[in-house]
Amino acid sequence: MKTNKIFFTCLLLLIASSCKNKTKQNFPTTNQVTYANNMPITLLEEIKKHLKDQERIESDELSFENPYHLTARDLELSSMIIFEGLKSSGFRSITDEVFNQKIKELFCIDNLKNQYYKIHVKDKYITLFGRQNDDYKSLIKDEFEDFAYTQNYYLLRKEHLFFEFVPLKYLIKINKDNTYKINIEPYIIHRNKYLFNNDKASLAWLFNNEQFILSKLLIDYGYDKEPKINKMVLDSVYKENTKFPEFIASLFFIKNKDCKLQIRKSLLKYVEGNTSATDNRFIYALGSFMYTLYDGDAKDPSYKIFEEDPSKKFTEVEKAEIVANIANIENPAIEKYKSLASSDVWNNAGSSLYNLSVSHPEVIKIIEQHNYFGLPKMKEIIAKLHEEAPPIGADLE
Known part of the structure; x- marks a missing residue:
């Protein structure tokens, strides 16, 4: 990769x-x-x-x-x-x-x-x-x-x-x-x-003749306010990485020149607004990235997805902030769109946050200690985690 x-x-x-x-x-x-x-x-x-x-x-x-x-x-x-x-x-x-x-x-x-x-x-x-x-x-x-x-x-x-x-x-x-x-x-x-x-x-002209510079605005300069550009780049990156969908997180969570976490909030908002009962590609891709944050990239160099292993690239607090920002859009989307009618698309048993909280419960504590990173939905999302399926191996009596 x-x-x-x-x-x-x-x-x-x-x-x-x-x-x-x-x-x-x-x-x-x-x-x-x-x-x-x-x-x-x-x-x-x-x-x-x-x-x-x-x-x-x-x-x-x-x-x-x-x-x-x-x-x-x-x-x-x-x-x-x-x-x-x-x-x-x-x-x-x-x-x-x-x-x-x-x-x-x-x-x-x-x-x-x-x-x-x-x-x-x-x-x-x-x-x-x-x-x-x-x-x-x-x-x-x-x-x-x-x-x-x-x-x-x-x-x-x-x-x-x-x-x-x-x-x-x-x-x-x-x-x-x-x-x-x-x-x-x-x-x-x-x-x-x-x-x-x-x-x-002129924007229409650029889309027809020079998509390169529009992509550069998002990828290199961090401009994520134009939905048409967001769609073009996300679709392109996802299409080229269907076997490794979590790679798309590279667009959302980056380190700046001072090695501090930068989150492209408007890009997350775009995903939130463009997820539906029939399209959860980006939500699920970001959910997969949660696990990579803690489990690490592939050990075999020929199968590595990321330039730098996310589990080592980000601090524990930064990982928790990334998880919170993903869960902030994923969990409400699950509540809104997951049903019997959409089960072929929304086919994960539980939310990524729930599954991660079972294997890494410390992430919940960090999110709470940092006042939910200013995300107003997160307090309720965490409170509802117990409603999801119990972890494997739990006593079901």
Whole structure:
């Protein structure tokens, strides 16, 4: 079984590949706009210089005696050009306040800090590092290297944009008379219109043409507020792991960069709202994960499900908190949907919490000691456990 990071990387690549194969005949390859003199001549001259400099960027095919290395200024110039082109494509500029609210919701960046993944905050931009396993010094050193190597994305704090680095030659052509043509790829337009303008038509475009970036919002950045994205990712992960359904818990319960538990509450709420008498896939998958938390992953390396054994990855208190959050949606769903008519779907004899409480009664004590982790249903759920079938081996007299 592949490890978490390898699997999710492959999933993103698979989604990216499928999107590239979709027809885009209803959309232009680029959005081209010709301008006369919107930009100051000094800025145009600077762009010309950087266009020339960027001709000396090295690649696997090209090398130079004096190669040019991209800088923050190259990023800023790209941002200015992209912003100019986006305005002609219906993008509405937003305030700093709205931008900060958006990046908090979409990228978990609050007060320019992120506790879940490595970023680099500067006055004009925020780098969202792609190679999260690299040490921070290396990430800073390679911050503006080729996207194919770094997988870095950037949030531009003045123009309020999101994009990976795009060389200037793909964005602008300047004529001898200083008129110029800006070319913006549709994916840049629709990403930014969805992220910062909440444009539903752009969301639909992304679903049809670029599911990769939508999946990345949830898997890498933790954005779990859009039900359509939640459904797409959960369905994909479950479909690829039907033999190991508990793997899906990797989306819900993760460790942040400080090794503290992060629970994606909105994703749990999505599962709660989309479970029915005929569909309990995700509920049962999460229930299976409860047992893995305490029994551990497979001992045979070839059958391991998780990158790191959950029984060792999480502390006893964190395990209990995970169990409580799963039981908080599983047990009410059992009461609501389990019946003779649905017994072919809801076929487990007891709840996962009940079964776990028999083999690991300490989990109930930890949940109670921590005031049910702020989950209002849990007190009643625990009180009702005695109503379930008695444990195996109990005296039935």
